[in-house]
Amino acid sequence: MTGFIDLYTEADTFLHRMDPRVKILAVLLLSILAFLLSGLSSLLLLLTFIFLLLFLARATLGKTLFALKFVLRFMVLIVILWPIFDPSGTPVLATLGPVKMTEPAIWRGVTSAVRVGCLATVWYILMFSTSQRDLVRALVKMGLRFDFGLALAISLRFLPTFSLTIESIKDAQRARGLELDRGGLLRRSKNYVAVLAPTIVSALRTADTLSLALQSRAYGARADRTYLRDLRMRSSDYVSLAVVLLLVVVPAFAIFFMGVSL
Amino acid sequence: MIPQPVTDGGPTIISLGDVKFTYDGGVEALKGVTLNIKKGEYVAVVGGNGSGKTTLAKQMNGLLRPGGGTVTIGGRPAAPQTVAELSRVVGYVFQNPDHQLFSPSVEEEVLFGPENIGYSGPDSRNKAEHAMALMGIGHLRKEPPLSLNLGARRKVTIASVLAMSPQVLVLDEPTTGLDDQESRDLMAGIDGLNKQGLTVILITHEMKIVAEHANRVVVMAEGRIVLDSDVKGAFADIELLRQSKLVPPPITLLAHRLSAYGISRDVLSTDEFVFEASKMIGGSR
Numbered sequence: 001m002t003g004f005i006d007l008y009t010e011a012d013t014f015l016h017r018m019d020p021r022v023k024i025l026a027v028l029l030l031s032i033l034a035f036l037l038s039g040l041s042s043l044l045l046l047l048t049f050i051f052l053l054l055f056l057a058r059a060t061l062g063k064t065l066f067a068l069k070f071v072l073r074f075m076v077l078i079v080i081l082w083p084i085f086d087p088s089g090t091p092v093l094a095t096l097g098p099v100k101m102t103e104p105a106i107w108r109g110v111t112s113a114v115r116v117g118c119l120a121t122v123w124y125i126l127m128f129s130t131s132q133r134d135l136v137r138a139l140v141k142m143g144l145r146f147d148f149g150l151a152l153a154i155s156l157r158f159l160p161t162f163s164l165t166i167e168s169i170k171d172a173q174r175a176r177g178l179e180l181d182r183g184g185l186l187r188r189s190k191n192y193v194a195v196l197a198p199t200i201v202s203a204l205r206t207a208d209t210l211s212l213a214l215q216s217r218a219y220g221a222r223a224d225r226t227y228l229r230d231l232r233m234r235s236s237d238y239v240s241l242a243v244v245l246l247l248v249v250v251p252a253f254a255i256f257f258m259g260v261s262l
Numbered sequence: 263m264i265p266q267p268v269t270d271g272g273p274t275i276i277s278l279g280d281v282k283f284t285y286d287g288g289v290e291a292l293k294g295v296t297l298n299i300k301k302g303e304y305v306a307v308v309g310g311n312g313s314g315k316t317t318l319a320k321q322m323n324g325l326l327r328p329g330g331g332t333v334t335i336g337g338r339p340a341a342p343q344t345v346a347e348l349s350r351v352v353g354y355v356f357q358n359p360d361h362q363l364f365s366p367s368v369e370e371e372v373l374f375g376p377e378n379i380g381y382s383g384p385d386s387r388n389k390a391e392h393a394m395a396l397m398g399i400g401h402l403r404k405e406p407p408l409s410l411n412l413g414a415r416r417k418v419t420i421a422s423v424l425a426m427s428p429q430v431l432v433l434d435e436p437t438t439g440l441d442d443q444e445s446r447d448l449m450a451g452i453d454g455l456n457k458q459g460l461t462v463i464l465i466t467h468e469m470k471i472v473a474e475h476a477n478r479v480v481v482m483a484e485g486r487i488v489l490d491s492d493v494k495g496a497f498a499d500i501e502l503l504r505q506s507k508l509v510p511p512p513i514t515l516l517a518h519r520l521s522a523y524g525i526s527r528d529v530l531s532t533d534e535f536v537f538e539a540s541k542m543i544g545g546s547r
Contacts, residue, residue: 165361168356168358168361169361169362171320171325171356172354172356172361172362173362174325174345174346174349175323175325175345175349175353175354175356175423176349176362176374176375176378176422176423176426177345177346177349177350177375177376177378177379177426178346178374178378179344179345179346179378193364194364194374196364197363197364198360198361198362198363198364201360201363201364201408202358202360202361205360
């Protein structure tokens with residue numbers, strides 16, 4: 001159940017040790033790279049590089065496949081839909097009424113699918129190797145207001161708890177003869193009131209208790225709070241950042257100033 | 263209240279045969295449980311956290327389905343029946359009232375169950391009225407259930423299950439969070455239901471409640487039943503209870519300590535203790 005919410009896998013790899021801010025920047029830079037590249041082979045190379053990093057982050061196969069399932073569906077959809085909406089180019093491979101399927105369009109579809117694959121999987125590197133706590137800490141360090149960061153951390157923290165609560169509520173109502181999947185749309189949405197209302201009430205009660213617990217631990221007593229574990233860039237972090245910067249800047253330079261198509 | 267002896271001779275209403283259950287995460291919660299409960303019994307299922315008692319109870323109305331073994335409810339196999347069908351026989355009251363209350367008034371809350379399982383309007387109303395009367399919450403009928411105090415909220419949840427006129431009532435930790443007075447009040451209501459012939463299955467770890475109310479104890483530990491006996495027998499074996507992380511009520515422990523002075527070891531309530539003690543004092547005179 002938690003696997004759905006939190007992809008983070010405990011391990012001690014260079015990616016786990018890397019400053020989360022560097023990881024966020026690196027992922028953003030690699031995303032930009034995915035937009036810059038237009039050739040299928042270079043995008044495939046990028047995808048391979050991303051999977052290499054995922055492998056190095058010791059992402060377990062089960063979790064990776066689980067995460068990929070959603071992306072793959074999307075990629076397949078792009079490959080199918082692209083040629084249908086893009087009739088340009090020759091040779092024409094098939095005609096079906098007003099729909100024309102051309103070979104270049106299929107390649108463009110595949111290229112876009114791979115690009116989307118890159119854009120999605122690159123974030124997995126961050127999610128697999130960074131705990132939610134570190135992620136929020138990095139965002140706060142990068143200028144996010146602490147209370148927003150805390151709110152984000154708490155919401156992430158309570159997602160698994162909440163899905164358990166909802167399961168329990170569903171069970172409680174089923175024990176009272178409620179059949180959630182029965183009846184038409186109207187009846188079904190009415191059925192869900194019996195689940196939604198207790199869910200909201202439980203959420204509010206939890207929030208209320210939590211806010212008291214935070215206050216009783218002097219939350220917000222001072223504007224400038226201190227941190228036990230402060231993020232500090234190490235030399236290895238600068239090296240990693242430099243490598244990723246080069247990976248993006250060099251192709252960008254080649255594309256924009258030397259007219260190379262990559 | 264002095265516990266009554268286990269009713270025997272009644273028809274078996276719940277029958278579990280070598281039931282096994284493993285959760286998705288791989289936790290083996292039930293490792294082969296066999297349990298027969300007769301109509302009219304007042305059974306306490308006790309055990310530490312994670313001993314499998316809630317998992318066991320959820321087998322009884324189909325919220326969880328066994329990974330192995332058989333479940334028979336009211337003489338019919340449970341497997342082909344839906345939770346809604348089983349809920350006509352086995353009413354299950356969840357621990358947290360906030361997980362089930364949602365209606366704008368107590369009345370509508372109690373009506374929800376009988377309407378779900380298809381009773382006609384007037385029938386549902388009669389059943390709801392009866393259930394509210396049994397739990398003594400008739401005067402709260404127009405109140406929004408969520409604004410009531412915990413004791414009353416719990417009574418509403420019990421009434422809302424009773425309104426489906428089940429033959430068995432399963433209560434998961436009904437006294438959690440209640441003060442002594444609320445707890446006594448609630449348990450008196452449940453005792454009354456049992457007296458009227460309802461089979462009651464009480465999941466709890468409050469040994470005082472067990473000693474004073476149930477007449478049969480099923481002790482669970484690590485997914486197995488380690489003891490199944492009448493209440494007197496269960497509290498005689500303090501060592502086994504301790505192994506199952508259970509502590510008998512203080513009055514029983516005191517009676518054990520004083521057994522050398524002629525106090526019976528199977529004292530379960532203060533009233534019984536006073537009776538035993540007065541016998542002892544009377545005898546020594």
